[in-house]
Amino acid sequence: LYFPLTKPDPLRQSNAGATPGRPAYNPGQSDAGPMRTDDFDFDLPRSLIAQEPATPRDSARMLEVGGPDGIIQDRMIRDLPRLLSPGDLLLVNDTRVIPARLKGRRGAAGVEITLHRRLPEGRWRAFARPARRLKQGDRIDFGPGFHADVAEKHDGGEITVAPNLRDDAFAQALRDHGAIPLPPYIKRPDGPGDEDAERYQTVYARAEGAVAAPTAGLHFTDRLFAALADAGIGRTTVTLHVGAGTFLPVTAEMAADHRMHPEWGKVTAETADAVNAAHAAGNRVVAVGTTSMRLIESAADEDGTVRPFEGETNLFILPGYRFRVPDLMLTNFHLPKSTLFMLVCAFAGVERMKAAYAHAVAEKYRFYSYGDACLLHRQEGV
Secondary structure (H helix, E strand, O other), X not given: OOOOOOOOOOOOOOHHHXXXXXXXXXXXXXXXXXOXXXXXXXXXXXXXXXXXXXXXXXHOEEEXXXXXXXXXXXXXXXXXXXXXXXXXXXXXXXXXXXXXXEEEEEOOEEEEEEEEEEOHHHOEEEEEEOXXXXXXXXXXXXXXXXXXXXEEEOHHHEEEEEEOOOHHHHHHHHHHHXXXXXXXXXXXOOOOOHHHHHHOOXXXXXXXEEOOOOHXXXXXXXXXXXXXXXXOOEEEEEEEOOOHHHHOOOOOOEHHHOOOOOEEEEEOHHHHHHHHHHHHOOOOEEEEOHXXXXXHHHOEOOOOOEOOEEEEEOOOOOOOOOOOOOOEEEEEOOOOOOHHHHHHHHHHOHHHHHHHHHHHHHOOOOEOOOOOEEEXXXXXXX
């Protein structure tokens, strides 16, 4: 489940590298054998898919799973300062969503593309709709002075485009002609509104490049960060530019056969030192979101030591994975049969998460990007 990165992957999983006393990583396996994608399915009423964000941000509900008493507890996101301990370290993703959804024309025909991965020489990988009639060499016009040529066609409705603008001029053209690419389950018949442009960003978003928000971070406010700091809880940042591949369904019958889209990330030496120091002092690291989780795991050695990292990762975490770094995780409620639900099952346990989600449905928690949150404790042995 590992593919070449832009630099050598420091943590390639193998049976030979298994930690003594812990099982080797056997992705997508359970005691009953290989796990099917359907093993991660659950029933979810459409009425629980949040269409608007909680207002204010820190008024969202939060389900604590696997805490010290081992039971599910209904909380609020504002409870975080008292649920964490002095010395704990929050790990947040400071990526900023760009207006990557573009509507244009190929001659008389309308075309919509969503940029999802920056490539060398100013090119982008994108999803196109409709893609069937696009050909290499076609020009898509987005507005006066702004167009892109189709450089390559790929499977699954993907294309590579070569925009005519670069750097600051390209970024300005996106602001002028693009829209925030909200997930398809958030219905906006007239397109994203002004509120979405503000609320589908974390308050600490800085590094432009994502086409999907790290949604666990949407709950934080300056007020909540101040309360966490007063409680002695630290914060450090990573950057992972979330791609549109996060929306793609898992179509493989067997979970382990799915392949992740690469995403670019960076862990600085300062962040690596902060994480290592927290663990050396016996404190806990709290990954805010699946993006922070996947990136920090991509930067960790077998023994859990975090190194500076910059490059692409397509780490796919399934039950059986041996976590090296985070002790807790804050995350939203995810889609059935998604790679994100598979990740939280790997972290907190399949049966525990299925029970937690059943409780969330019964208690009418709000699901997905604009929904409520979970605070997950790592299951013993993973």
